Each structure stands twice: as C-alpha cells, then as structure tokens.
Amino acid sequence: MTLDVAIASGKAIFMILIALQVMAFGVFFERKVSALIQDRIGANRASIFGVAAFGLINTLVADPIKFLLKEDVRLAGADRFLHALAPMLAVVPALAAFAVVPFGDVLEIGEHVINLQAASLNVGILYVLAMGSLGVYGVVLAGWASNNRWSLLGGIRGSAQVISYEIAMGLALVGVVMTYDTLDLQSMARQQGELIWGWLPAWGILYQPLAFVIFLVAGVAESKRIPFDLPESESELVSGFFTEYSGAKHLTFMMSDFVEVVLVSALVATFFFGGWQVPYLGREGFVFPGGGTIALASWVVALLQITSFVLKLVFFTWLQVVIRWTLPRFRYDQLMRLGWKGLLPLSLANVMVTAVVITATDALS
Amino acid sequence: MSAWLFLVLAALTVALSLVVVLHRNPVYSALGLVATLVVLAVFFVGLDAHLVAALQVIVNAGAIVVLFLFVIMLLNLRVEARAVPSPVLAGLAGLASVALAAGLFYGLGRAPALPGPAVDAGYGGTLPLAERLFTAYLVPFELTSVLLTVAVVGAVALGKKAVRRG
Numbered sequence A: 001m002t003l004d005v006a007i008a009s010g011k012a013i014f015m016i017l018i019a020l021q022v023m024a025f026g027v028f029f030e031r032k033v034s035a036l037i038q039d040r041i042g043a044n045r046a047s048i049f050g051v052a053a054f055g056l057i058n059t060l061v062a063d064p065i066k067f068l069l070k071e072d073v074r075l076a077g078a079d080r081f082l083h084a085l086a087p088m089l090a091v092v093p094a095l096a097a098f099a100v101v102p103f104g105d106v107l108e109i110g111e112h113v114i115n116l117q118a119a120s121l122n123v124g125i126l127y128v129l130a131m132g133s134l135g136v137y138g139v140v141l142a143g144w145a146s147n148n149r150w151s152l153l154g155g156i157r158g159s160a161q162v163i164s165y166e167i168a169m170g171l172a173l174v175g176v177v178m179t180y181d182t183l184d185l186q187s188m189a190r191q192q193g194e195l196i197w198g199w200l201p202a203w204g205i206l207y208q209p210l211a212f213v214i215f216l217v218a219g220v221a222e223s224k225r226i227p228f229d230l231p232e233s234e235s236e237l238v239s240g241f242f243t244e245y246s247g248a249k250h251l252t253f254m255m256s257d258f259v260e261v262v263l264v265s266a267l268v269a270t271f272f273f274g275g276w277q278v279p280y281l282g283r284e285g286f287v288f289p290g291g292g293t294i295a296l297a298s299w300v301v302a303l304l305q306i307t308s309f310v311l312k313l314v315f316f317t318w319l320q321v322v323i324r325w326t327l328p329r330f331r332y333d334q335l336m337r338l339g340w341k342g343l344l345p346l347s348l349a350n351v352m353v354t355a356v357v358i359t360a361t362d363a364l365s
Numbered sequence B: 001m002s003a004w005l006f007l008v009l010a011a012l013t014v015a016l017s018l019v020v021v022l023h024r025n026p027v028y029s030a031l032g033l034v035a036t037l038v039v040l041a042v043f044f045v046g047l048d049a050h051l052v053a054a055l056q057v058i059v060n061a062g063a064i065v066v067l068f069l070f071v072i073m074l075l076n077l078r079v080e081a082r083a084v085p086s087p088v089l090a091g092l093a094g095l096a097s098v099a100l101a102a103g104l105f106y107g108l109g110r111a112p113a114l115p116g117p118a119v120d121a122g123y124g125g126t127l128p129l130a131e132r133l134f135t136a137y138l139v140p141f142e143l144t145s146v147l148l149t150v151a152v153v154g155a156v157a158l159g160k161k162a163v164r165r166g
Helices: A002-037 A053-069 A080-100 A124-134 A136-145 A149-180 A185-191 A209-222 A247-272 A298-326 A332-364 B003-022 B026-046 B050-074 B087-110 B126-134 B138-159
Strands: A102-109 A112-117 A285-287 A293-295
Touching: A002 A053, A002 A080, A002 A102, A002 A112, A002 A247, A002 A298, A053 A247, A080 A124, A080 A136, A080 A247, A080 B026, A102 A185, A102 A298, A112 A185, A112 A298, A124 A136, A124 A149, A124 A185, A124 B050, A136 A149, A136 A247, A136 B026, A136 B050, A149 A185, A149 A209, A149 A247, A149 A332, A149 B050, A185 A247, A209 A247, A209 A298, A209 A332, A247 A298, B003 B026, B026 B050, B050 B126, B126 B138
Parallel strands: none
Antiparallel strands: A102 A112, A285 A293
C-alpha cells in the first residue's frame, strides 16, 4: 500500500520534472533560437564567475530572479481574488494533463513491474482534452478580472480561439483513436513498437499523417503563440489578457504558455512518433531486423526509452519555437477561417478515410 | 469511494452550488458552476464512470460554461442589484426547503437498502458504454445530434442579418 503510493507519487513527480526541464529548454530556445533567426547574438550578459553558458545563466537564472523580485502591482478596480487565481488556473491543468503521458515502457525492479506512466486511465485522451478545455479559464478570467479593455478583448479572443481549435484537435485525435483502437496513451505507445515489413517502426505518422498536421497546428493555436497569438497580440492589445500582470504572476502566465508547448510536444511524440519508443528496442534489449541482438538490463532499457522520450520533447519544443519566430500573426478572420473552414473539414475527412481504410483492411484479411 | 471522502465532496458540492445561486457577481456564479461540475465529475470517477466524468468536464465545464462566461463578459455584467424578495416569501421558501430536506432525510432513512443491479467490472468504462450507445441507443443518439444541428442552424438563421439581394 505505502509502496504503491510511493511509486505513484514518484512517477508523478518524475513526469512533472521532465515537463519542467523541457520547458526550461523551451525558454532557452526562445531566447537563443530567435536570436539566430534574427541574426542577433541573444542573451549573453549574465554570468556566474564569468560563465555565461551560452545564455543559460541569463535565461534560467537571471530572468526568473528578475521576475520574482519585481513589484506585484495591485490594480485599482480589479477583482483581486480572480486576478490572482487566473495564472494558477492557466498553469495547473496544463501540468495535470501530463499525468497520462507515458515516459517509458516498464521498469522491473525485483518482482515489481512498474508501468512508466503516472496515471493509467481508460479515458486517457479524453482526460487530456478535458484538462485542455479547463485551461481556457485562466485566459478568460485574466481578461475579465484585470478591469482593462485590452485584457478583456484578449480574454474573449482567447476563449473563442481555444474553443474553435479544440474541435479540430479532438476530431484529429478521433482518427488516431481509430487507428490504435484504444484511448490509453501507454497502449498507443506500445503499439508503435511493432514493425511494418519487418524493418519499419510502425509510428503513428505513417498511418495518420494528416492528423499529425492538424493536431500540430491546432496545438500551436491552443498554446496561443505566434502565428495564433491573437489573445496576446502585442501590437494591438499591449499584452492582451495578461497586460495587467507583473512579477511572479506574469512569469506564471509565460510559464503556462511554455508548459502547453511542451504538452503539445509530448502528445505529438506519443501519438505520432512512438512516444518513448527507440527503434528496435524491446523489453529485453535491441532486436535488429537483420538478426543481431543486444541484450540489455531492464533499467538500461527504461533509461534509453526515457532519454528517447525527452529528446523527442526537446525536438518538438524547438520546432514550435522555430514556427513561432518564422511566421507572422494571422488576422482574426483568417484565424477563424483556418479553424472552421480548413482544419475542421479536413479532420472530418480524415476520420472518414480512416474508417473506410480500417473497414476495408478488416474485410480483406 | 470512502464515506469520508464522499461526505467532504458532498459538502463541497453543496457549498459551490450555493455560490452559484447566491453570489451577486455573475462571473463568480459561473465559476461556482464550473467548480460544481468538476466535483460532480469526481463523483462519477468514484462510481467507475470514467467516460461520463471526462465528458462532464469537456462538454459542460470546458465548453458550455466558457460560453456563459463569454456572454457575461460581453454584456459586461458586474455586480447585480439584487431584487430583494419580500420577507414573507423568503421565509416561506426557507421553511419549504427545510421541510423538503427533512422529508428526504426521513424518507430515505426509512427506505430499505436495495441492492443495485449486478454489473460487470469496468462497466462505466469507454468500451461498454460505447457499445450500448452504438447498439441499443443508436437511434436516440443520432436523433440528438440532428436536434443539435437544427438548433445551430436556427441560431444562425436568427442571428444573421437580412441578406441584401441584387
């Protein structure tokens, strides 16, 4: 009993640590990759004993300290309680969604076989969508509680945008669910360990390429970053829904954005890129299609899988930062047209085609 | 679900529902509603109805109440000037509520505990529920979606400005 609780909380803490560590990478990319794209040097001033570590000290030590030490402005006419609650409502659901994301297969310690997933729910995907839909309250409330028209506009834009893109996102996942015949993310990741024609890892991208594109676009829209940053819209709304936030609360909103970026990365990796899978790595070690095998201990396998998962997260976080610094912002009508007239019909078509293909394959075999 | 957990959650549900009804600020009322729905979802989890719990959060808390908030914010409703009911009416309503609660407690306390229908393990999971939905209840399920589509078309038709011809 006690051991079970310890294992469960250990897994949850480990998953959150992965998420926050990759988020730190995201922040670092945001500073340095953007600088490379714009032909600048980027953060390089802050250093500890002369060690700037390519701006790591700047982004991961100096910036947070600066934010935490800034004045927490008390607004006149604002709703204090909701104003303070909003950043927490933005970040908590995003972190909670990581509970169902698997970060490895199993770890065998003695006779204990630990499933490397914080929570195994039979409604896995729906839980993620539920948490995603709760995240919008942070934006809406921040917009309303600030007693500022720019914030209110940003909050209303945010809620309309998130609800619109949730539909395309959910429908894209219907195709994924049909392919794997399960809602559990761990089972999806395991199925991606199979091989097509004996050598090609059966990653989801091969079965659902369109769903991948729709999901990634909708995911970027959900994290409210350029090119979908209408709720923030620096050039029109000052800073949108978090115009009136300073210090730690402002930092929390920025953090929630990056946590959502990492969450989208984790989901993209799990649904379409094998999650924690390393090609040809099974529970007993590597089994290559040519016939060679390398036997490995369970903890080595788990370690390789976790590393693979984290590397995939870092890659997709980097990809989203590059997207953010490459594209200009959509106009509001373009945003809505893309969501409702572009992604939604495409995702419906994807569901139809997937259904036809699955039925045909079943009928033939 | 243990009895203590149930009692704590039940008290929380009642308190949050009271916020919905009694708070003078419509935004707080809407938030109280969200919180009530989320706690109800926890009850569903306790009853092994995981799918219902997830749908409860996605549909009710995540979509519908957001739209309530949306409307409240667009209309810029602030603290409402509460229409004060006459003391006689308020007193009567209070008495009726207490009588109803007492009646419920008395009646339920005397009722024999009926065994629930025997169910398989995991009956509230996605698969069993989906099977029922797509076999026994397929027609009502599809008719509901037609109804929703009609409602959307109607709302668009009503909300649309007259089309200028020629």
